[in-house]
Amino acid sequence: MLCSPDQHLQIGAILFPDMDQFDFTGPFEVLSRLPNSTFHVLGKDRSPVRDMKGLILTPEKTLAEAPQLDVLVVPGGPGQVQMMEDETVLSFIRQQSTGTKIVFSVCTGALIVAATRLLRGVKATTHWASFQFLEPLGIIPVDERVVVDGKFVSAAGVSSGIDGALRVASLLRGDSVAQEIQLYMQYAPEPPFNSGSPQSAPLHVLALAQKTGSELTKARAANIERLVADWQNGG
């Protein structure tokens, strides 16, 4: 997948309301630093959107204005539920994927890509709280932080987009380029707690997080059940 340094890379990410900004800003930090590349910040239209915690993010091109991308980044967050039913977004992903080198989902962005049916039989991961939705969507679930299966790269929850983007950087431009970006970002993480996965978090913390997310998880489940039923009815 390594590209000639002379080949200009077109990279793009889709912004949408109620996304998690960090699913996007992590990959932006890494991939906007690839030599000889352009990063397109895309939206259904150019109106600013608010992320799930209110941060204003502003697309600079509509989906229709995007060139054929080499890397398409699909972030997640609660707004993913609406995106899974948005034909404009799904057609855009389908269209782009025919010519793209990498479709890179972060967090529950994997569920949006899954709604296009492009991930049937593909190995992928997503945020831990949504991991159980991969199988019903026809994906082969792999409980790793970053999964690469052909042109599909998926990262687990939120901050794993950094690790995923560094993998994408190395796939396209080689290890030294990715390592220089990592050094610039001083990405030698030292989390102050060992609480970053359901396996490592203290039990009471896991219970708190599951309670906080329970309504959203229910909404996601209902949405995915409907979608899968629709597929089974030949939809």
Add this chain to the structure above:
Amino acid sequence: MLCSPDQHLQIGAILFPDMDQFDFTGPFEVLSRLPNSTFHVLGKDRSPVRDMKGLILTPEKTLAEAPQLDVLVVPGGPGQVQMMEDETVLSFIRQQSTGTKIVFSVCTGALIVAATRLLRGVKATTHWASFQFLEPLGIIPVDERVVVDGKFVSAAGVSSGIDGALRVASLLRGDSVAQEIQLYMQYAPEPPFNSGSPQSAPLHVLALAQKTGSELTKARAANIERLVADWQNGG
């Protein structure tokens, strides 16, 4: 420093042109999730700014409109050079610091805070490529990822803002709250390379990164030399 859960926390971050967006979006991701808190996205005015790689970020309040903050986040990036000479920004930091619980600098945001002279004799850190500037600015340099000295919390380069923000979260709201945020973010990092610090990066990668940053480092050095000379002349 632990606050009563009933106490509403006012958190704010300063945006400026040519900042590094990740110095801000990392801490935003963590601190916008503190229970019973408001996160204010601040700018000199409300005009959108572009980060060093072109990402549009939009302040929602001017510095003058900000309430007394409990946590003031000061990000870095190349635009820090201008901010160190911006009296509006420096007075804002000085004023806020008299009533704030925490002044939290990320990356070269430490140099902006240093320009207020609030950090004389204080232990702090910054991005590895600017570490040598701490001492001339009267700071006690500590080569750690996150340094806490009284109300001043500093994180090293870019991505260390995540670790710093989790520390701030635990200082203000306790470990369980910070751990739940860490779990939500699935922050169990697995960098694909061991290249996140000058000590660990391959030598040729370090040389590349130093070359890439050399013009900016020179500009920073000239700026700081001028400032320190000014101080010595009683400025």
